[in-house]
Amino acid sequence: MGKLLKPGKVVIILNGRRAGKKAIIVNTYENPTKEKPFSYCLVAGIEKHPLKVTKKMKKDKILKRSTVKAFVKYINVNHILPTRYQVSNDFEIKDLANESAFNTKHKKKKAVRKLGSIFKKKFLNPINEKTGEVSKDISFLHKKLYF
Amino acid sequence: MAQGNSPRRASVGHSGKLLVWAILTKEMKKSLESINSRLQLMQSGKYMLGYKQTLKMIRQGTTKLAILANNCPALRKPEIEYYAMLAKIGVHHYSGNNIELGTACGKYYRVCTLALTGPGDSAIVRSMPEQTGGE
16 A cells, blocks of 8 residues: 655646646645645656657657657646556656746746756667666657547 | 346366356345445444545555445546556445445445545455455
């Protein structure tokens, strides 16, 4: 009977503008605060997945199609569906998103751009150094959820 | 009352060749009553009724067992089962609809989903995994 929502867990966002997008839990805040009277999570997610790439394409085209648009969000725990996938081994979870990113718009833009490049790098080189294989968690994150 | 269990075989004696199909209604009824009597833990144990609260408890990790009525909406059932799989808790499919489950809990309303957070006096939490094993 472990806690469900741990940092590194891949979740699917259920409500809001980001409904249907996949995200990684960076931090959970169980106790409600005055500003947010509910339990919520800080998630780092993928807004626009990398496009499909074929062998015939040139290198710069592949790079362009592999761009990932990311998002960072505080989200109510009720609006999240946890999955069985975990990316704690593949990412430095704490580096993905930071509370300080929400201070100013400029900081948030920077953080989101940085996140996008982290995801892009990871998806271009998905092989885990320790195991030598692509983890199914990364494969899951990589693909867009069609619904 | 709808009885969801399928008929079970009972082999007769050591003659081996003879397998007699016997609908063990007695056994099915007994299991239903035993669940009902174990639900009497409502007096002693801790529980949460309702879909939203069940999910809340599962997320917190305080649930020991989830119980679903048989007319649970088709999307809700696998959702609770998935959550339970993630949280490593058992799910019991009560063989009765939400009206009956509510009555079994001693309430005057319908209960489709419930979460047991504390077993109280009864052995429901320990015995449920055996019964759900064949599910």
